[in-house]
Amino acid sequence: MPRLLSIGECMIELAPTEAGTFGMGFAGDTFNTAWYAQQLAGSGIEVAYFSAIGDDEPSGRMRRFMEDAGIVPELVVRKGGSVGLYMISLKNGERSFSYWRSASAARTLADDLDALPGVTKGDIAFFSGITMAVLPEASRARFLQTLAEARANGVTIVFDPNLRPRLWPDTATMCDCIMQAAAVSDIVLPSFEDEQGYFGDADTTATADRYSKVGATTVVVKDGPGPVLLRQGTTDTVVPPETATAVVDTTAAGDSFNAGFLIGMMEGLSADAAVTQGCKLACKVIAARGALVEI
Ligand code: ADP
Numbered sequence: 415m416p417r418l419l420s421i422g423e424c425m426i427e428l429a430p431t432e433a434g435t436f437g438m439g440f441a442g443d444t445f446n447t448a449w450y451a452q453q454l455a456g457s458g459i460e461v462a463y464f465s466a467i468g469d470d471e472p473s474g475r476m477r478r479f480m481e482d483a484g485i486v487p488e489l490v491v492r493k494g495g496s497v498g499l500y501m502i503s504l505k506n507g508e509r510s511f512s513y514w515r516s517a518s519a520a521r522t523l524a525d526d527l528d529a530l531p532g533v534t535k536g537d538i539a540f541f542s543g544i545t546m547a548v549l550p551e552a553s554r555a556r557f558l559q560t561l562a563e564a565r566a567n568g569v570t571i572v573f574d575p576n577l578r579p580r581l582w583p584d585t586a587t588m589c590d591c592i593m594q595a596a597a598v599s600d601i602v603l604p605s606f607e608d609e610q611g612y613f614g615d616a617d618t619t620a621t622a623d624r625y626s627k628v629g630a631t632t633v634v635v636k637d638g639p640g641p642v643l644l645r646q647g648t649t650d651t652v653v654p655p656e657t658a659t660a661v662v663d664t665t666a667a668g669d670s671f672n673a674g675f676l677i678g679m680m681e682g683l684s685a686d687a688a689v690t691q692g693c694k695l696a697c698k699v700i701a702a703r704g705a706l707v708e709i
Contacts (some may be wrong), residue, residue, distance in 0.1 A: 415678055417537040418455070418533050419488065419530060420448035421464045422545035425482075425498040425513075426472055427705065436501070440479045441705035443544050443576055446666045450673030450695060452484045453709050459680050462486035464531055466523040468495030473519070488531040495519035509663075521548050524557035533665035535568030537625055538676060539624075542574040546591050547581035554591060562598045573599035574672055577608040585612055597628040603675065606637040607666050618643040622650065634689060638664075653686050656693040660701040670699040670707075 422444030428436040445463060452461040463480055467473035467489050476497055482488045498515030521676040530539050539561060551558055565571045575592045582588035589612060596602050609621045618635040622645040625633045636642040640654040674695035678688025699707045 415460045415632055417462055417533055418451055419462045419464055419533050419539045420444045421541040423498060423548050424465055424476060425500050428501040430504050430643055440476055443542050443669050446669035446705050447672045448485050449678050449706050453587050460486060462488050464488040466490040466492055466519040467497050468492055468519045470496050492519040492522055514683045518688045524549055524553040527560050530560060530564045533569045538570045538572055539564055540572040543576040543592050544578055546595050558598050564585050571599045572601040573612055574603040577612050593628060596625050596630060599630055601632040602630040603634050603672050604641045644685055644689050646685055651686050653689040656697045658697045658700055662701055663703045664700045666705045667696045667700050671696040
């Protein structure tokens, strides 16, 4: 069965409830993509999540959450370790996020990595700029080398740059590592607003050009409510946006788009139909609150 292996950090989420307490959930960019992919995928596709967790109670709960969602957990267990956590605060309707992730076991996911778990020719391995950011500098090269080897064996490597400068020592390091990650990838799924901000791209074509130049054969440039630019080889297609009926919370817009697009590609849709599927899914997700929305 074809496998979509998503790689990165899943965290505990503490979200405020109306009663003034906090509800516990699990989320994280690459995990959100796996979760939406699993919701969409038919029984003919296996969705797996690769990370490292600890051996404590919250780590066990995270594993069970994945299993209950139908995602295959590919989790390395670190003795004495735990998982990262973030808390959402609401002030006058505005959400802000505080993170406790510096001791997260996910940072060690590539420490002793030899090969990506369970992927063979025709499968997809998906990671993001956040996956890169949480890895210590010393294990990033090992991680990229493992991806390059999988790619040489026929696995399609997919990368969402997901630029988060707060996770990096400085912008130059972030941009440098992002381009190194793109250079081992077949498909890159950037969001234009971020790319414009940190790479100074003039337009979506400039973003696609930059990623094509380092070897991506497909680039999909998302642009919030704007049209999506699909670059395949040297051919550009502009896919009209889906009009959102309601925008309640844009958390996980890009993550869910990625899931819709990737499952579409795995199910044999044309790339533009897969983009349209990504847009449709993202529109549903932004119409409700939270990272993981039942669809
Ligand atoms: P990210 O969440 O990574 O910042 P974007 O904001 O570029 O990603 O949005 C990703 C996708 O989500 C877009 O390509 C689009 O399909 C959908 N989307 C986001 N915001 C809107 C919106 N306001 N209206 C319609 N679609 C949206």
